[in-house]
Amino acid sequence: MVQDTEEQARTTRPAAPARALLPLIAPAVGVGVGASLVYIGVSAAAERLQHVLWGPLPDALGVGRYSVLWMSVMLVATGIAVGLVVWKVPGHAGPDPATTGLDAPVLPPLVLPGLVLATGLMLAGGPSLGPENPIIAVNVGLAAWLGARLVPRTPGAVWPMLAESGTLGALFGTPVAAALVISEALTGRPVRGRLWDNLFAPLVAAAVGAMTTTLLFRPAFDLGLPPLGRPDWRDLLAALVVASASALLGMCAVYAFPYAHAAFQRLRHPMLMLPAGGVVLGALAALGGHLTLFKGLSEIGELARDPEGRSAGQFALLAVVKLAALLVAASCGFRGGRIFPAVFVGTALGLCAHALVPAVPPALGVATSVLGILLAITRQGWVSLFTAAVLVSSPAVLALLCIASLPAWLLVTGRPQMQLRADGTAVR
The missing domain is CATH 1.10.3080.10 (Clc chloride channel)
Structure with a gap:
């Protein structure tokens, strides 16, 4: 009987009032725009450097752009350049990337410039990695540092979630991915209120991040393959x-x-x-x-x-x-x-x-x-x-x-x- 009463109380728990969610909109919008701009900035800079390294430079040297010689030279040179950043730049470009995933730790601001530089050099130089983990880490660190100073009344745990959501929205050009990741991350954690109350602010950040990237960077994931007909x-x-x-x-x-x-x-x-x-x-x-x-x-x-x-x-x-x-x-x-x-x-x-x-x-x-x-x-x-x-x-x-x-x-x-x-x- 007691268990039934507790279950009924959980299912009839009222949703969070709008006045508790409305103050989160402005921080979520700011984080979403900022996360997208960081992603766009790093990606655009890396693409320009890549164009030079794999175009005019080998042409000027009389070497094939994708010859075995040039690919080997560029990949070793990229290793040297990133190695110098990890060795000499303050913060050493963050923790060992083998130990990190999408749920990035909050890094101190001193680490972030080196991480951005190492990521940009990697993206331009040719190693087979994407921008998602380091960009999420950079945005989480920036959001936590700026949020604590600009909006001190907002709980500190909010900023990493907003930054991760905004970055995922920016990366995929849609907030759906962020909503799915955040809902999966909430599994097994003590969650107060309804699921959509907890997803409200991350969805705002993800949607704004996705729209900012779509308007400025036009990401495209559809491969244009012939659509699948009626499956059998x-x-x-x-x-x-x-x-x-x-x-x-x-x-x-x-x-x-x-x-x-x-x-x-x-x-x-x-x-x-x-x-x-x-x-x-x-x-x-x-x-x-x-x-x-x-x-x-x-x-x-x-x-x-x-x-x-x-x-x-x-x-x-x-x-x-x-x-x-x-x-x-x-x-x-x-x-x-x-x-x-x-x-x-x-x-x-x-x-x-x-x-x-x-x-x-x-x-x-x-x-x-x-x-x-x-x-x-x-x-x-x-x-x-x-x-x-x-x-x-x-x-x-x-x-x-x-x-x-x-x-x-x-x-x-x-x-x-x-x-x-x-x-x-x-x-x-």
């Missing part, structure tokens, strides 16, 4: 097989991560670890070609423009080399995230499945493969589903993705993650 039993079978196979491949990198990280850590100094990583990345680029460089967002567009243009073996080679490059770049100390290069791996694997079995539609192969690889690499279920769905913009694929996620999740849950503790052991 063959499509369901293909979705289950491709998602599970992709998750298994991703877990190979996850299990190798502590060993690769330990190997680079034996060098003990960033001026040895990062250039050594550049040497290995140069060898991988020679094997996989220029499409396996950079974060992979524009490169997946190039793959998707011609799904029939490569053999299954060529697509498989691109996927394996890119996954190895992601593993090396994340292990040796480059500052960056793993979602964008993992999407490239999934895209290549999905097109490989289509090349092997033409009855597998390209949109289905790509979506389910991206789903599996992201589940293994990120362990973020909602982000994996959302990213896989948005890449192909086909409503028919949603039900297949939800079903395909079940065996893939069983393969990855409870196992090591691609994130390490301070002692080098994998987080579970």
Whole structure:
């Protein structure tokens, strides 16, 4: 009887009054705009530097832009440049990136300039990492520092959540991803009030961040693949097989991560670890070609423009080399995230499945493969589903993705993650 009364009290608990939520709108708008501007600024600066490093500079030197020589030189030079930042710049560009994920710690302001510089150099120089983790960390640090001074009455725990939401909205061009990540993060935590009361301010920040990026930077994730028609039993079978196979491949990198990280850590100094990583990345680029460089967002567009243009073996080679490059770049100390290069791996694997079995539609192969690889690499279920769905913009694929996620999740849950503790052991 007492339990029934308590349950009834929980279900009839009133929503937070509007006067408690209204004061959060202005901080959320400010954080959303600021998070987007930081992302746009770092990305635009990195793209301009990339254009120079991989265009006029090799042309002036009479070297092929994506020749084996130039790719090797640039990746080693990027390792040296980032190593200097990690070694000499105050704050050392933040903690070891192998120990961080999307839920970034609040870093002191002294660390942030070095982290921004290391991220920009990495994005321009070619290592296979994305901007998401360091940009989230920078925005969390800025929001916490400025918020405590400009709006001291706002609880300190609000700023990291707003910054993370605003950055995710800016990265994906939609607030949906942020809402999914925040709702997943709230699971298992003591939450006061209703879910939508807790999501109100993060959604504002994410929506403003997404709109700011859309208006100023025009992000595009739709690959333009032929839409999936009415699915049948063959499509369901293909979705289950491709998602599970992709998750298994991703877990190979996850299990190798502590060993690769330990190997680079034996060098003990960033001026040895990062250039050594550049040497290995140069060898991988020679094997996989220029499409396996950079974060992979524009490169997946190039793959998707011609799904029939490569053999299954060529697509498989691109996927394996890119996954190895992601593993090396994340292990040796480059500052960056793993979602964008993992999407490239999934895209290549999905097109490989289509090349092997033409009855597998390209949109289905790509979506389910991206789903599996992201589940293994990120362990973020909602982000994996959302990213896989948005890449192909086909409503028919949603039900297949939800079903395909079940065996893939069983393969990855409870196992090591691609994130390490301070002692080098994998987080579970």
